[in-house]
Amino acid sequence: MEQPGQPASFPHEHLETEKHAATRVTIIGMVLDAVLGVIKVAAGAVFHSQALLVDGIHSFTDVASDWVVLAVMRLSRKAPDADHPYGHQRIETLGTLLLGSLLIAVGAALAWENLLRVLAGTELPAPGWPVLVAAAISVLGKEWIFRYTRRVGKRIRSDLLIANAWHSRTDAFSSVVVLLSTVGAMLGLTWLDGIAAVFIAGIIIHIGWKFSWDSVKELIDTGLSEEEVLALRRIAMETDGVRNVHELRSRRMGQDILLDVHLVVRPEISVSEGHQIGMRVVDGMRQVLDNILDINFHIDAENDEKAQHTTEPSLPSREDLQHLLAEALGELPAQSRIRLHYLKNRIHLEILLDVNHPGSELTTERVRGLLADYTWFGSVRVWVAAP
Incomplete structure (x- = not known):
């Protein structure tokens, strides 16, 4: 006996609302990322802060990730259709994987470039005080958009949006590193700026790896804990x-x-x-x-993990059994019912008769004798309803 369960209803009525909420918060974040990216790259280049420059590039990767989120959310929130009866959420997983891969690539390139500069001992002038202002603005702005994006992501249950929020949090954290390294560089430890740039690039690589690995696990159908x-x-x-x-x-x-x-x-x-x-x-x-x-x-009806599979001869169907009984005993009374239990590669029968059934030859002993020589026969009981 088998029975499929009822699938959950897809929340079609919420898909458009979720898509609108995701689009709104992502556009706000994208505009903020673009503005902060311009400020940090410009300030880093003019006021001699390699760390702030890398942090600005980090902000531009946020802009790119926002574009990915906008495109993927539009596709992944489409209602289920005939070709995709479970919906399109895996598109979101693929988008998260692409975002993670982008972060790894950008972070690795920045880390390598700045590590070579640190190892070469290249002397850089001390950063100017506007670097501190740009970094402070970035910390406040990115922390705000992180909290806003994560709240919306949790509300609409979007891994991609939550991942994008944490990307914003890493940008805020990297700006804190810029603040600290800039203070140290202004006090004469100019090498701190290069170390901070490598550190920030490492943060980008780490978060990219986490997004990518989590997405890969989902795409290969990793189960629950x-x-x-x-x-x-x-x-x-x-x-x-x-x-x-x-x-x-x-x-x-x-x-x-x-x-x-x-x-x-x-x-x-x-x-x-x-x-x-x-x-x-x-x-x-x-x-x-x-x-x-x-x-x-x-x-x-039994644990079919442990039960032997039916081999030869195959178990007869209801129609086969009714034909067999009819040939030996004649047609069963119209009011009779047969229950079949397929257990341990045998068939157990229950024949239910109305109290006024014609003929007395249809007994448990008679049917048992008829079927006893069949290897698939398990047991039989003939029941007669009480008057």
């Missing part, structure tokens, strides 16, 4: 009617979770009761993890 899987299994096992749980599989799509689970129930229950047990498991799991998008459950 062991703790989360155990919590979901415990919920299923504590549900009345569930005897065992196996093949609990999970994968992520953006911040959404997709689950497949096999539930072992008593073999004698009806299909509808098995489905009802499965729906109670679904409700319980959704209370543990509220970002589960879809749960597909399979109802088993």
Whole structure:
């Protein structure tokens, strides 16, 4: 007996709202990044701060990432269609991977250039005080856009938007490094400026690697953590009617979770009761993890992980059995019903007869004798309804 679970409804009505919110915060961040990038690159070049110059380039990478976010959010928030029944959230994952790769490339180039300058011992003039002003403006502006973007990202459950927010936070942190290194350079430790530039480039590489690796894990369908899987299994096992749980599989799509689970129930229950047990498991799991998008459950009468697969001869179908019984016993009464239980590669029959069924030859012993020589036969019971 098997029964697929009911998939969650996609929040189509929220897609346009989410897309609008993401577009708004991203455009605001992009304008801020562009302005800060111009200020820092100009101040770094004019007032002799390599660290601020690298920090300005970091801001321009934010502008590029904002363009990626705008394009990807527009595509990933499209409603599911016939070709993409689970939606388009994986486009967001791909966008996050591209963003991370961009950060790694930019960070590596900046780190290499400034590391060579530090190792060569190139003497640079001390930075001017406007570098401090530019760095302070950057810290305040990037911290504000970080908090704003992260809040919107959490509200619409967008990994890409949250990743972009943390990119802004690294820009704010790198500007703090510029402040400290500039103060040191102005006090005579001019080499601090080059070290700070390498350090900031390392920050860019680190955050890019994190985005890229997390995206790769999602694209190859990495499952939930062991703790989360155990919590979901415990919920299923504590549900009345569930005897065992196996093949609990999970994968992520953006911040959404997709689950497949096999539930072992008593073999004698009806299909509808098995489905009802499965729906109670679904409700319980959704209370543990509220970002589960879809749960597909399979109802088993036995643990088919351990049971042998049917070989030869193959188990007969309902139609085959009815034909076999009809040939030996004649047509069954119109009011009769047959229940079949396929367990451990055998068939167990229940024949339910109306109290006024014609003929007395249809007994448990008669049917058992008829089927006893078949290797697939397990047991039979003939029930007669009480008057």
